[in-house]
Amino acid sequence: MDALKAIELRKSTRSYQPKPVEADKIEQLIAAANNAPKAGTLHISVVENTDVLKELNDATLIAMKNSGVEFLMSRAALEGYQPLYGAPVLFLLTAPKDAPYNTATASCAAANITIAATALALGSCYVISPLLGLDGKSELSGKIGIPEGFSPVCGVLVGYSAGEAFSTPKPAAYSVNYCK
Ligand SMILES: Cc1cc2nc3c(=O)[nH]c(=O)nc-3n(C[C@H](O)[C@H](O)[C@H](O)COP(=O)(O)O)c2cc1C
Numbered sequence: 001m002d003a004l005k006a007i008e009l010r011k012s013t014r015s016y017q018p019k020p021v022e023a024d025k026i027e028q029l030i031a032a033a034n035n036a037p038k039a040g041t042l043h044i045s046v047v048e049n050t051d052v053l054k055e056l057n058d059a060t061l062i063a064m065k066n067s068g069v070e071f072l073m074s075r076a077a078l079e080g081y082q083p084l085y086g087a088p089v090l091f092l093l094t095a096p097k098d099a100p101y102n103t104a105t106a107s108c109a110a111a112n113i114t115i116a117a118t119a120l121a122l123g124s125c126y127v128i129s130p131l132l133g134l135d136g137k138s139e140l141s142g143k144i145g146i147p148e149g150f151s152p153v154c155g156v157l158v159g160y161s162a163g164e165a166f167s168t169p170k171p172a173a174y175s176v177n178y179c180k
Contacts, residue, residue, distance in 0.1 A: 006119040013123025014166035016087045016159035020048070025120050026089065029158065032116035033091070033109035039101040042109060042153070045144050047090040052143050057084040059140065060133030067132060081166065083129045087157035092130065094150040106153035113156045123161035130155050 001009075026046060033044060047053060060083040064076035075081060084090065091113055095102035110126050117124035131152050134141055146152065 001119045006115045010114050010118040012125040013161045014085045015162040016085055017162045019160050021089050029113050029116050032112040036108040036112040039105050040099045042106055043094045043147050043150050045092040047144055056130055056133050057082055060129050063132035087159040089158045091156045093153050094146050095153050097151045102153050110154050110156045117158050122158050125157040127155045
């Protein structure tokens with residue numbers, strides 16, 4: 001699949017088959033992250049441990065319910081809603097605490113992972129919500145393998161799609177102007 005087609009087809013997948021993602025595909029996704037524009041360093045934790053994924057999912061769901069943020073609370077209240085959507089893999093991108101541009105750098109890497117996943121016939125979803133579940137959870141951060149002094153910036157869920165559950169309508173296109 002060419003890059004433009006993968007970009008066009010990428011969409012957020014919020015329901016996954018329990019089937020694991022092949023190791024060679026995971027390596028290709030890590031390579032895609034590394035081929036993104038960089039301004040500073042990142043650490044990528046590839047989380048496949050089902051107990052750790054469940055612990056993070058459950059902590060995130062509780063944090064969403066208690067967030068006081070209407071959008072997050074309404075998503076968390078949906079029947080059957082699980083913030084990690086049963087994905088078999090979470091790529092968690094972390095950066096040195098207070099590093100300048102860490103959000104921008106991690107988002108470039110995360111976007112590459114989502115596009116490469118599409119090209120590999122995998123579903124993906126860019127996620128911020130696990131940061132809520134990780135907040136103040138040093139033991140869970142340790143289980144994931146987040147390096148000392150690094151903070152989570154964003155994540156990408158990856159796996160084989162199981163359908164359209166919790167899909168959202170395509171947002172409006174960005175406004176554009178041409179300054180020639
Ligand atoms: C900064 C950011 C944070 C996001 N966090 C989440 C999240 O925590 N959970 C989720 O399901 N989707 C999350 N998304 C995905 C958006 O909901 C999704 O990209 C948007 O609705 C457009 O849909 P599409 O990706 O299918 O084109 C996030 C997207 C961005 C850019």
